[in-house]
Amino acid sequence: MANQWFETVAEAQRRAKRRLPKSVYGALIAGSERGWTVEDNTRAYAELGFAPHVAGLQGERDLSTTVMGQPLSMPVMISPTGVQAVHPDGEVAVARAAAARGITMGLSSFASKSVEEVAAASPQTFFQMYWVGSREVLVQRMERARAAGAVGLIMTLDWSFSNGRDWGSPAIPEKVNLKAALQFGPEVALRPQWLYTWLKTGAIPDLTTPNLAPAGGGPAPTFFGAYGEWMGTPLPTWEDVAWLREQWGGPFMLKGVMRVDDAHRAVDAGVTAISVSNHGGNNLDGTPAPIRALPAIAKAVGHEVEVVTDGGIRRGSDVVKALALGAKAAMIGRAYLWGLAANGQAGVENVLDILRSGIDSAVLGLGHRDVKDLRPEDVVVPANWPRVLGTPDQEHVV
Template sequence: MASTRTWFESVAEAERRARRRLPSSVFQAIRAGVEAGTTLSENVAAFSRLELLPAIAGQPSSRALSTEVMGVPASLPVLLSPTGVQAVHPDGEVAVASAARDADTIMGVSAFASSPVEAVAEVTSKFFFQTYWSGSRSLIAHRLDRAKSAGALGLIVTLDWCFDFRRDWGSPWIPRRMDGNAILRYMPELLARPGYVQRYVRAGGPPSLGVPNMADERGEVPAFFDAFEEWMHTPSPSWEDLAWLCSQWQGPVMLKGITRASDARKARDVGATAISVSNHGGNNLDSTPATIRCLPAIVAAVGDEMEVLLDGGVRRGSDVVKALALGARAVMIGRPYLWGLAASGSVGVANVVEILRAGISETLYALGKDSVHDLGRADVLMPDSFAIGDDE
């Protein structure tokens, strides 16, 4: 169907609507990448260098899209990746949770989320909690216990971030707190987007920029940059630390940020259930290869022993199919659903998921496949120099 006022037919249209409806600083905070934005662009562009060969007869009348990630079933192989402070819409993660529930897929809840994990749990039971290695072991254990008590079915540990202060290519100034000075500085942008302001007025006021899931043992909620500084000043984890984290959680764990086959093997050895091939959406080290290029070697290294997901650059259902054909269990999306959230709240997030669902189904039909589980390497034409080789 063609785009209407309440429906958009592509992720690109969701991005255009988000740009029109958000203050420019808020939009750029989502859109930004590292330094020159090379990895940000390559994550998307690399999919176009993979080709698919359609079948011309005997297409299946129906296609099975459902899968399972870390023991949790999903109606399609697309998960909503954890993203921090969702100031694009006052309902934030609660709206995303509603869309995930209605689409019957899995949501990642960020430690830096705007909404407490308990509020998400009231809306959907299918969620994983995401954490960073931040603070002492006892503080990390406290936060994990809280997430598990709320009902989190798995843990995502984000490791793909190097604290490069040049990381936000094109990113605007972000205040420590949304106080009067910050609102005054943003005033020209806010006047240009009255609908954005009205949504927050109806919700009771501007975003607080607090991160409730990073609260300490006393329940004190830090501001985003206070939590960020705790994380930044915590020494990065060793593989022994990650083994402790997996044993502490006592459930399925995904390590997010793998681009090397050798790191995938180490993730397996410390007890991780799954890995996400990710470069933090182009927000880590610029000139990192596109994640889809890293995927084949990682699948070859550990794909029979643990679940491998792909995160980065997915904009179409055909992108999902290409990732699955190269061995991914599922993909995770970030910016696309945030654009949908900005465009239309929970309905917009659901809209993005349904665009991808339709695209997956249509691509399977064109390839003559009954199920996402029938896809394989023979379904994708890959240039000789495309895949990154094993680093060992």
């Protein structure tokens, strides 16, 4: 197993690229339209620096924190991502890795594994929902997650505009059938290790979404079928957000907030936490990196709700930069998917260990004993680097 270990998230990405069929890898790295946003997600972190100390450093450091009532061994959370067919174990492997490393698991409603399977693998599962279907259907889906043991709800409302990429959207079949086998056979044949991983389980990649199956029975929709229903559902209002939060009645995160005025409205709706996020670069292209918008949002509402962020996290030092600028934790997406593709559950654990080591090193260099002591003065922020989107709205009461 030693030869499967990797030392950086970048190496996990390289191995994922070598292992996965071209279309599958393309789906992992893609962003909407030109890709300005997905590029800025990583570039924004690279533009930030640190102000380290050289003496009086702390020999022991506490990396733990708490988000939405759940203790975290480090300020990292698994962000929900759709159908994880990069590995046969998919979201269950990710959940087991999260549990092994003491962090929360975010499960997408578009996942390839059921909430029952995932919650059984991780007692700290947050179930993520989109505004898909009627209110009755939404409540049924939410209650199913509660019954399965989900301890929190994540509502993702930033729209995905990923269907118009300048470099072409990756070809992904509606179903894995004979037609798909003939179409994708040549590129799969070039990745025999990936194919063997699936064949030895007796399964083939499943593109259905079991968490969106009808409550009364019947087949679960395919990913694209669910996506079509999402696009066809009337768009939610702030009143809808408050209603769903009330129906859940427990820890509730609103994901996709990028504007200060939206952050205030989220507070009015009664959310527990907000995630400053641009859907990993898959929403409206030209949206700045979340880390650029984080300081203004954290300053505006961080004393009222918990603020986390995601997008562009590739190393532990990125997490530390986010915490210094106001986040309680950072959510990761592509990073753990590359680990999953490279080496299953062990690959995800590998990624989490890399992030933990990087967080610890940065906290050490900055002279802190506790991640909760990180402050803006620990980070070197260039002029004109932050972005303030939206302005406080005094009439934002729901």
